[in-house]
Amino acid sequence: MTREVWVTGTGLLSPLGERPDEWWPKLGDPAALAAAIDTESYTPFSVYPIGEYDIDSQIPRPGDQRTMGPLMHYGCYAAGLALEAAGVKGNEELLLRTHMVVASGGGERDWELDHNILENLAKAEDRGVYLNEQLSNELRPTLFLAQLPNLFAGNISIVHGVAGSSRTFMGEEAAGVDSMRIAYEKILAGQGDLFLVGAAFNAARPDIIHMTHAGGYVLNQPVDNLWDRPRDGVAFGSAGAFLVLEAREHAEARGATPVAKLSGVLSGLSDRSEGAAARLAEGQWAVLSANLRGGALSKKHANGALAVISGACGSGPITHEEQVFLENIAAEGPELAVRGTGRAIGHSLESSFIANAVLAIDCLARRAVFPPLSPEAPIEARVGAAEVDQVLITGWGYLQGEGMALLEAIDG
Amino acid sequence: MGKGNGRTGGKPIAITGIGVITPLGQGVEENWCKLLAGTSGIHAITRFPTEGLRTTIAGSVDFLDLDRPTPPALSRALADGAAAEAMAQAGWLDEEDEFPGELFLAAPPLEHDWQTRHELCHKLAAGPTSPYTMADATFRPNEDLSQAHRDFTFGHLAGVLARKYRTQGSPITLTTACASGASAIQLGVEAIRRGSHPAALAIGTDGSIQEEALIRFSLLSALSTKNDPPQAASKPFSKNRDGFVMAEGGAALVLEDPDLAKARGATILAYVRGCGEAADTFHRTRSNPDGKAINRSMQGAIDDAGIAPEDVGYINAHGTSTPENDKMECMGIQKVFGRHAEKGLAVSSNKSMIGHTLTAAGAVEASFSVMTLVDGMLPPTINYEVPDPNLPLDVVPNEARKSAPDFALSNSFGFGGQNVSLVFSRGAD
Numbered sequence: 001m002t003r004e005v006w007v008t009g010t011g012l013l014s015p016l017g018e019r020p021d022e023w024w025p026k027l028g029d030p031a032a033l034a035a036a037i038d039t040e041s042y043t044p045f046s047v048y049p050i051g052e053y054d055i056d057s058q059i060p061r062p063g064d065q066r067t068m069g070p071l072m073h074y075g076c077y078a079a080g081l082a083l084e085a086a087g088v089k090g091n092e093e094l095l096l097r098t099h100m101v102v103a104s105g106g107g108e109r110d111w112e113l114d115h116n117i118l119e120n121l122a123k124a125e126d127r128g129v130y131l132n133e134q135l136s137n138e139l140r141p142t143l144f145l146a147q148l149p150n151l152f153a154g155n156i157s158i159v160h161g162v163a164g165s166s167r168t169f170m171g172e173e174a175a176g177v178d179s180m181r182i183a184y185e186k187i188l189a190g191q192g193d194l195f196l197v198g199a200a201f202n203a204a205r206p207d208i209i210h211m212t213h214a215g216g217y218v219l220n221q222p223v224d225n226l227w228d229r230p231r232d233g234v235a236f237g238s239a240g241a242f243l244v245l246e247a248r249e250h251a252e253a254r255g256a257t258p259v260a261k262l263s264g265v266l267s268g269l270s271d272r273s274e275g276a277a278a279r280l281a282e283g284q285w286a287v288l289s290a291n292l293r294g295g296a297l298s299k300k301h302a303n304g305a306l307a308v309i310s311g312a313c314g315s316g317p318i319t320h321e322e323q324v325f326l327e328n329i330a331a332e333g334p335e336l337a338v339r340g341t342g343r344a345i346g347h348s349l350e351s352s353f354i355a356n357a358v359l360a361i362d363c364l365a366r367r368a369v370f371p372p373l374s375p376e377a378p379i380e381a382r383v384g385a386a387e388v389d390q391v392l393i394t395g396w397g398y399l400q401g402e403g404m405a406l407l408e409a410i411d412g
Numbered sequence: 413m414g415k416g417n418g419r420t421g422g423k424p425i426a427i428t429g430i431g432v433i434t435p436l437g438q439g440v441e442e443n444w445c446k447l448l449a450g451t452s453g454i455h456a457i458t459r460f461p462t463e464g465l466r467t468t469i470a471g472s473v474d475f476l477d478l479d480r481p482t483p484p485a486l487s488r489a490l491a492d493g494a495a496a497e498a499m500a501q502a503g504w505l506d507e508e509d510e511f512p513g514e515l516f517l518a519a520p521p522l523e524h525d526w527q528t529r530h531e532l533c534h535k536l537a538a539g540p541t542s543p544y545t546m547a548d549a550t551f552r553p554n555e556d557l558s559q560a561h562r563d564f565t566f567g568h569l570a571g572v573l574a575r576k577y578r579t580q581g582s583p584i585t586l587t588t589a590c591a592s593g594a595s596a597i598q599l600g601v602e603a604i605r606r607g608s609h610p611a612a613l614a615i616g617t618d619g620s621i622q623e624e625a626l627i628r629f630s631l632l633s634a635l636s637t638k639n640d641p642p643q644a645a646s647k648p649f650s651k652n653r654d655g656f657v658m659a660e661g662g663a664a665l666v667l668e669d670p671d672l673a674k675a676r677g678a679t680i681l682a683y684v685r686g687c688g689e690a691a692d693t694f695h696r697t698r699s700n701p702d703g704k705a706i707n708r709s710m711q712g713a714i715d716d717a718g719i720a721p722e723d724v725g726y727i728n729a730h731g732t733s734t735p736e737n738d739k740m741e742c743m744g745i746q747k748v749f750g751r752h753a754e755k756g757l758a759v760s761s762n763k764s765m766i767g768h769t770l771t772a773a774g775a776v777e778a779s780f781s782v783m784t785l786v787d788g789m790l791p792p793t794i795n796y797e798v799p800d801p802n803l804p805l806d807v808v809p810n811e812a813r814k815s816a817p818d819f820a821l822s823n824s825f826g827f828g829g830q831n832v833s834l835v836f837s838r839g840a841d
Contacts (some may be wrong), residue, residue: 067696101690105566106521118533118692121526128461131623136464139624141631145696145827149521149566150589154829157691163705166691166830167595170521171585173565178584182599189606214536216553217562269574326490399562400571401582 004260005187006251006410009086011078012200012358014345015048015207015237018081020362026344027370033344038204038221044220047203047215048237048346050074052166052257064159069108072155074240075200079156082198082242087256094254099164099192101183103175103199103350104152109132111206113138121305134175134188152200173311174401176200176353177267181403183245184265193250198242199350201400208236216385217315217398226343227323227377229316234398237346241355259408260361263290277318277402278325281394284404285329291406292334293390301334307384309360309371311352311395311403322396323379331381343373353395353403364409421718424840425601426673429504429666430779433490434766439497444783445473446765446811447791452643453766454657467635468644471659471767472621476752482524484563486619490662490772491517495615499577501676502666513667515583516599517570520771521781524564525622528667532560536700547727566675573615580609589826590638590730591689592616593663593774595832598833599688600667606652610669617662626658633699634734646768647795648731649738649807655731659767663775665782684783684833685719685819688712692829699740705831706744706823713821721749723811724757724835725817726790728781730825731761732768741823742803753805756813760808764794771826774824778834781820785838788816801810 015036016023026032039046055073057085058080059065068076083089088098117134124130130315145151153166169175169182175197183195202208212218212234219233251258260412266284294301312319319340330336341356349357363369368385389409396402432439436446446453459481460819462468474481476489481638499505524532537558554563562568570583588595592615600612629635636645636655643684646657673680690708694700714721731742746753753759762780769776784790789812796809824833 010598088774112514114529117526118530121530122534126461128623129463132461132464132627135627136626136631139627139631141628144628144632147521148587148589148827150587150592150826151696153691154589154696154827157693157829158696161693163691163693165689166588167599169584170519170587171570171583172565174567174582175585178582182584185606185608188604191602191606196420210536211532211561213551214532214553214564216558217561250771269571269582271575279517397567399565400567403582412495 003188003190003315004248005262006248007243007260007262007361008246008251008256009082009256010259010358010361011081011085012355013050013053013074013078014355016345021092024362041204042209043219045209045218046223046235049204050238056409059159066310067145068155071107071200071202072146072152072338074202074238074407075198076155076159076242078242079196079198083160083196086244088244090121093260094162094194095163096163097249098162098165098194098196100153100156100162100166100196101179102153103169103179104149105170105350106149107147108202108205109147109207110143123189133289139406143379150250151324154397155167168355172349173352173395173397174267175226176350177395180354181265184262187247194245195245196242197245199238199314199354201238201348201351203236203346207361208260214314216371219314223343225339225380226314227319228373231316234313234315234347237348239345239355240347241358243352243354243357260323260364261408261410262290263406265405267401269400270402272400277396278321280402281325281404288404288406289333303385303388303390305335305337305382307363307385307388308338309356309391309393310338310340311356312342313347313398314342318396326379335382337369337382338379339370339373341373353393355406356393356395357407360407363388363400364407365393415516419688422716423605424670425604426666426668426670426680427681427682428668428673428678429498429502430681430782431494431664432776434661434769434776435473436766438493440783447762447780448789450792450794450810451765452794453637454642454645456642459621465632466637467626467834468639469645469657470621473619473660479726482525482528483620483622486660487519487522488530488569490619490660491615491617492568493571494611494662495577498664498666503676504666508588510578511557511611511613513579513609513613514581514603515570515574515579516546516585516596516612516614517567517573517585518596518771518775519585519618520618520620521587522563528560532577541834546610577613579587579613587771588830590770591774591824591826591830591832592771592830593776594778594824596666596775597684597778597834598689598832601684601687604667613664614667614775615664616772618769618771619660621658621660629658636733644719644795646733646764648733648764648803649800650796651798651800653733653735653738657767658733659769661704661766661769661772661776663772663779665775665778680811682785683806683837683840686713686717686835688716688833690831692831694829697827698736703740703743703747705829706740706825707747709831709833710744710821711749713835717835719819722752724819724821726758726784726820727759728777728820728822729759729761732821733763737825738803742805745805758790758808759805760791760793762791772799774832777822781822781836784820786838788814790815
């Protein structure tokens with residue numbers, strides 16, 4: 001029998017809150033969406049930061065909290081939410097064979113120290129000697145551990161006791177897609193039954209904004225017009241997003257309640273010449289649309305319209321290309337109810353795809369899709385999708401990497 | 413399958429090409445000759461001033477032709493050089509078809525060095541004394557800044573390599589700290605076994621020796637401070653071991669479904685027979701004193717290979733030369749191999765000669781494990797002058813040894829509790 005991959009737990013810490021009953025009403029409320037944006041701290045750039053949350057509820061030991069920066073806090077926290085929701089948290093027998101595939105960048109640096117060094121380096125008589133002295137005396141030994149990406153997973157192992165295996169993928173948006181894809185493929189092939197998949201991103205970081213700005217990829221205008229911006233640039237958003245993926249048999253045997261079925265996750269690397277990402281996505285759509293209820297080329301999806309939770313990053317040219325791609329598949333196949341969540345929670349890089357998976361699963365739970373987030377955009381104009389039981393998620397990196405997945409409600 | 417206990421292992425995966433660059437030199441041949449001769453690649457650091465530092469030695473790779481050996485540039489050159497050698501040996505550079513496999517790249521979390529950071533801030537900042545102040549909205553990037561941005565992103569290098577070597581799908585960049593190189597191989601083996609693709613390119617690279625990286629490890633008291641003479645600092649399993657020596661390197665392995673390799677008429681150097689891994693939940697830099705995660709890792713690889721511990725004739729140890737690692741690794745070997753660890757099992761550490769190539773180490777040492785099987789020679793553990801009576805292993809002291817083990821096991825253990833073990837064999841039976 002072909003194996004099935006179920007989602008048995010989700011966790012999302014987002015700029016709109018951490019519980020579905022917190023974020024759902026905000027997704028339909030323009031004032032709440034506006035309130036999620038910080039336009040002051042990194043002016044002229046906007047970020048979507050994480051607000052207050054009860055860190056002690058998932059990371060109780062102060063020592064653990066101290067050895068991590070915000071990035072790892074977000075991840076560790078969301079991982080705890082997902083493990084809890086799946087009924088895995090605290091279950092040693094299950095945790096011993098829970099495999100972790102996560103996506104992460106590096107942790108936070110000591111900005112103040114960096115700032116001081118950079119200010120004084122030019123004036124230093126001997127730069128080498130000055131650097132050695134500053135770094136030897138001022139770097140906190142444990143800071144290194146808060147910066148190493150593999151300790152993102154290492155900390156989850158330590159705090160939550162996940163001990164099966166631990167792999168950390170790096171590489172921006174694609175790393176998040178691939179963490180989900182590898183876990184999915186491994187479960188299908190019988191290379192494991194129980195996986196913790198996730199990522200986190202801290203948008204409120206001067207180094208990331210600074211370096212991304214160096215490449216010309218930070219949005220320096222208002223965050224509206226997600227789908228129709230004249231040039232490159234993204235507005236970053238913070239997030240921690242996790243899923244527990246599980247073989248159906250395994251979930252059934254332990255009596256776990258599934259929240260969705262993952263029917264496919266694909267990732268690719270186009271060369272980003274004009275139209276290349278769309279061509280790659282068309283191939284992915286050809287594979288995933290075979291699972292659509294009502295058929296791939298039926299003009300009417302069984303839901304009236306197929307809900308699409310898009311990770312469109314909002315960087316002008318590439319998001320425009322994604323819009324054309326979505327318009328084309330809507331022209332040939334089912335109507336689409338597209339929602340570009342970057343407008344609501346910002347672009348959370350490694351976490352973007354998995355955060356959208358959690359939002360998609362929330363849509364499945366409610367059998368509904370939230371209102372358009374960019375009401376001015378024609379691509380989001382199709383409002384209706386009733387009895388939502390399938391959701392497509394898309395995620396294209398602002399520089400590279402194209403991902404797509406299909407999530408479905410489990411009947412009965 | 414294995415001749416051991418009759419358990420059935422996972423499908424053997426063929427290795428058809430390897431490539432290596434370490435401080436000992438460029439290419440498998442030069443490296444292997446020097447390893448067998450017991451040559452050390454550790455030297456005084458000349459890349460940056462070391463005044464005031466406790467550790468002033470490393471196994472940096474200084475012979476590549478680069479404008480400036482920044483971590484992104486060097487890590488790229490090491491990965492590319494190793495991949496070119498491995499793909500050429502496997503015959504894939506001459507094939508018309510695209511390489512029918514994914515890329516798994518073990519890479520360090522690349523950061524700009526201080527010189528680059530300094531230059532960038534002055535090109536970007538609104539005022540000359542506010543390095544992290546944001547520039548105004550009229551700013552437009554130039555080629556220099558665009559390159560600096562791409563080098564700052566973790567996915568860039570894998571994208572470049574994937575296009576160059578025409579690998580399939582989305583290339584994966586990964587880190588499991590010092591186990592990364594082995595994790596890349598494991599991901600490749602798994603992908604082939606589940607039928608995703610019939611081949612995989614696994615690369616480990618690390619060119620990140622600069623002031624801050626050295627000082628960070630130094631602050632964790634992880635590095636040897638026996639700077640003089642540099643060649644004697646790395647002394648795995650010795651009683652007077654006092655830390656590891658940072659090094660740089662790159663290694664690549666071409667993995668193939670044996671059916672594909674045979675159909676192409678490619679030479680199969682050796683096989684990956686088993687992979688094991690386990691996460692430790694104990695501490696960020698130390699293993700749980702019970703050693704269970706290390707044991708699970710080795711036992712997992714042996715089980716996956718479908719053999720018995722006694723079938724393993726040689727262990728290419730993680731052997732970092734830190735007091736902690738070598739003790740824990742020895743305990744784990746004694747636990748998993750029992751009396752076989754006392755007699756008949758040779759355990760040596762390449763790190764005695766090349767230092768610890770960190771992210772690349774698992775791939776570098778996998779390549780040398782393959783050479784051990786191909787050549788029937790065990791590389792030594794050099795600088796073994798003061799044996800540690802608490803670590804009674806046959807460490808192949810100081811001189812290479814002729815021996816033809818059927819199975820070799822390679823260990824890689826990382827900060828943060830990630831442990832990976834791989835089992836290799838010369839033939840598929």
